[in-house]
Amino acid sequence: MSAPDPSRLAECERLCAELPLFVGDDLGRDVAGAERARWVREHLKGCARCRRHASALQQARKALQQFGRATPDGVDEEFFTDLHERVLSETVHAPIGGAWRDRVSIGRLSGLAAAAMLLFALGFWLVDLSTGDSVLRRPPLVLDASAPRPDGGRDDLVRAVPYAGGRVELKLLGYQDGGAVGQGMAGRLDLRLLGDEARLPSRQTGGATTGGAAADGAAQHR
Amino acid sequence: MATAPRPDPASVPQPPAGPPAARGASDVSLPGGLSAAVLQLAAAPQIDDGELVRRTRAGQEDAFAALVARYQKRAFWIAFHVVGRVEEARDVAQEAFVRLFRSLDKYDFARSFYTWFYRIVMNLAIDYLRKIKSARSSSIEDFVTLLPDEREPRGSQALERAEENAQVWTVLEKIDPKLRAVIVMRDIHGLSCREIAPILRITHATARWRLHRGRQVFREYWERLVYDVDERRARQVRAQAGNEPGELENGSCEQ
Structure with a gap:
């Protein structure tokens, strides 16, 4: 028995790579695919070993296709009618809110509740209320209330609604360096209830952020 | 709901015929018990899937019922050939339609409906396989029912065929779900690699490789399974003839 031709063996190996697609006519419908299919057919004519290989692949594929035609017990027209009804009862015939109830399941609600509690606990732990920079805790600015505003106007009295309590009259105590004081709306105007002014310690000290001359000016104004 | 432009019907790809069991879902074998209006809509060739989606979005219940009638067999069979169990395949098909209904607003009329719907079915089927992968090692329960009762007077050919189907499932179960999905869609349902690629959201080259x-x-x-079965049969024949030891003795010798 003569030794197999190495070039022939290389060709067989190359063919083996093509066969799985060749048996299903999947080498491609373009020119290159057609050329590869023609080459495989030519090779198979003269190679019994590769023909066996191709035959095994075709047998396996045939069994798969045969399997696809089999119908299990219980799968008949009645089965599909039942499936149709099931689908419609879950979709177009579902009671209003049914789909929403499905989406917001008990599990999801529990998860959301747990996440909310965690966030609340985390926020409670992070925010230290005792050191918060409350507007009412901050020492008031005591400036000359009769001094003109940077824009030239005057507003000794400001009507405002505090965040708690009834409507009261608040008095503008002044500005710092001709501009706004502090940060944000709470810092622009340092307002105090008129009745509270007597109890504020900074009234006597002249405020933490302003000088004594300004405090004197405010006292004269009142 | 917003109306979408109607594409040229000729440019919309039509769904593949599928296996014989699924074929005819849109013509001769629509499920019984449907209203005449639904049957008419489902069987009307001039009303394409996009039009049914459009009508469903406009609130016509019959349009969605017709869509279900058109695709339920394909959905069930493709799921069945991937998951291998009737009950689970029915659940997968049902869930696929529910998801389809909830996401009809997202349907892109420029794309083919069946590609979109098959993707939902395949994703659910593959998810199911992943879930049960560790739970079941081997199950051919539903395929065992394909085996005819031996007491019934059936031909040996039918028996062999049923046995072969059970063997095919045994083999399919061993194959990676990604590869299984492609060979089921190509060799059983007749979809081309160009159709399979968008369904599985892979490239055409990847579909061909799989x-x-x-x-x-x-x-x-x-081949391994068939060889084992043939070998076992030969041993049984020899054991019955009394020429050689039976299967058990022979099996113990191999160890």
């Missing part, structure tokens, strides 16, 4: 690899792996397992 088909190539899937067929190779299937053939290897299949």
Whole structure:
């Protein structure tokens, strides 16, 4: 028995790579695919070993296709009618809110509740209320209330609604360096209830952020 | 709901015929018990899937019922050939339609409906396989029912065929779900690699590679199984003839 031709063996190996697609006519419908299919057919004519290989692949594929035609017990027209009804009862015939109830399941609600509690606990732990920079805790600015505003106007009295309590009259105590004081709306105007002014310690000290001359000016104004 | 422009019907790809069991879902074998209006809509060739989606979005219940009638067999069979169990395949098909209904607003009329719907079915089927992968090692329960009762007067050919189907499932179960999905869609349902690629959201080259690899792996397992079965049968025949030791003795010798 003569030794197999190495070039022939290389060709067989190359063919083996093509066969799985060749048996299903999947080498491609373009020119290159057609050329590869023609080459495989030519090779198979003269190679019994590769023909066996191709035959095994075709047998396996045939069994798969045969399997696809089999119908299990219980799968008949009645089965599909039942499936149709099931689908419609879950979709177009579902009671209003049914789909929403499905989406917001008990599990999801529990998860959301747990996440909310965690966030609340985390926020409670992070925010230290005792050191918060409350507007009412901050020492008031005591400036000359009769001094003109940077824009030239005057507003000794400001009507405002505090965040708690009834409507009261608040008095503008002044500005710092001709501009706004502090940060944000709470810092622009340092307002105090008129009745509270007597109890504020900074009234006597002249405020933490302003000088004594300004405090004197405010006292004269009142 | 917003109306979408109507594409040219000729440019919309039509769904593949599928296996014989699924074929005819839109013509001769629509499920019984449907209203005449639904049957008419489902069987009307001039009303394409996009039009049914449009009508469903406009609030016509019959349009969605017709869509279900058109695709329920394809959905069930493709799920069945991937998951291998009737009950689970029915659940997968049902869930696919529910998801389809909830996401009709997202449907892109420029794309083919069946590609979109098959993707939902395949994703659910593959998810199911992943979930049960660790739970079941081997199950051919539903395929065992394909085996005819031996007491019934049926031909040996039918018996062999049923046995072969059970063997095919045994082999399919061993194959990676990604490869299995491609060979099921190509070799059983007749979809081309160009149709499979968008369904699985892979490239055409990847679809071809998976088909190539899937067929190779299937053939290897299949040959091994057939060889084992033939070998066992031969031993049984020899044991019955009393010439050689039976299967058990022979099996113990191999160890």
